[in-house]
Amino acid sequence: MNDRNPASETTRPAQSVVSPHPYATQRAALLAEQAAGSKRRDTLLYLNGVTKSFDGFKAINNLSLVVAKGEMRAIIGPNGAGKTTMMDIVTGKTRPDEGEVYFAGDVDLTQEDEAAIANRGIGRKFQKPTVFEGHSVEDNIRLSLAGSRSIFGALLHRKDAAEQSKIDGILATTRLGEKRRTPAADLSHGQKQWLEIGMLLAQDPELLLVDEPVAGMTDAETEETARLLKEIARTRSVVVVEHDMHFVRALGVKVTCLHEGSVLSEGSLDHVSADPRVVEVYLGR
């Protein structure tokens, strides 16, 4: 049955001529603000229009990159694309000439030094592992937990249960539980890389920057590293720079290809590796 009343339709003014009720406009503005706010809250690392020149050469050129909370992102690109310089900028080692770099909403990283940025919860793993070779695996983790305590104090102080359980958790994550008493010097190259990742985890970073973690690893170690980083990324954001495409595929995350200091292509590995520009400057080489 058609219960519409044609008479009332003819008398009702057309919607387009009715100006919206002030509350409706306010509500629309509020919703837009909430959406923008929640987007901001979801963002952990925000780079916008970042540029850095060395002697007139733009190593980073109008780079924009957004990493969400809890996201793992793989960064690929040819040598000299600016991957290391990008990480140097995020960690405060290098100051950008222009652009915005924000962490966790409103922390302006361009205004902070390396130590302050590390304290904010940004941990970086360089390509070459730097562990305390003479100490056991477990003590390496303990020393990293210690923070401001002296090294001597860290090794001598009474072990409390909470600390021990944190160390055990890190050893399990980094597949080093059975190696806890082994001197770091006796670990394989891959295990040393995992130990260093564990030492970073001891500092509870919200964002981990990892530079070429699988370079020099065996295939089995490479596969295990992909699993390990995926586990870590359940509770933190991870940005991993890597040339090994098998490894990047195993990560199964969004990929950003840098070239000449800017984003050349971004998306799934399939999308990025099918991009003719990426094939031309990187994958096809």
Ligand SMILES: Nc1ncnc2c1ncn2[C@@H]1O[C@H](COP(=O)(O)OP(=O)(O)OP(=O)(O)O)[C@@H](O)[C@H]1O
């Ligand atoms: N401190 C510096 N002084 C001068 N030039 C620099 C400096 N740091 C980086 N560059 C230059 O900036 C460009 C980008 O270098 P960067 O190391 O960031 O590239 P990358 O993508 O990390 O390369 P790779 O894959 O080889 O590590 C290169 O041409 C490099 O020579």
